[in-house]
């Protein structure tokens with residue numbers, strides 16, 4: 001059975017970029033809901049014994065409930081971890097990730113522009129991602145709903161190392177229709193140490 005992961009910081013720790021009430025509802029209601037519905041969808045099936053990554057990699061074979069709630073469980077678990085009240089603002093320029101961003105996007109600012117455009121142009125609900133593709137390069141992509149780049153249905157597949165939730169439930173209380181402001185604020189709380197760790201493991 002999957003459990004709602006605990007946050008390593010308080011609900012209010014990401015203020016003023018992400019407000020306390022949004023964090024309470026997002027983690028305590030939305031993520032909790034995906035978790036319990038995912039458990040219900042796999043309980044008593046052979047998926048209960050499979051690794052989450054393996055389930056997602058073959059998600060086209062599974063039910064809509066598995067796709068939506070398994071994705072929702074995974075995506076939010078990653079999302080909380082790639083944010084921190086002590087965000088450094090930039091990846092370590094001397095680290096492997098900093099070098100890879102420069103190599104694959106030209107500069108950090110160019111990466112940020114691409115990521116922000118992906119987040120801003122995702123119509124309706126979904127996610128923006130920085131992924132490590134099969135050939136080891138970085139790519140920016142976005143997915144609808146609770147899909148993610150681990151899924152066999154994704155346009156761009158790879159290992160997600162940074163994800164941004166652009167569902168309205170992630171920002172509407174504080175930002176209303178101003179998604180670009182929320183996307184800009186997100187960069188103030190990105191936990192680049194965690195993203196670098198995921199990059200090195202990918």
Ligand code: MN
Pocket residue numbers: 026030076165167169170
């Ligand atoms: Mn969400």
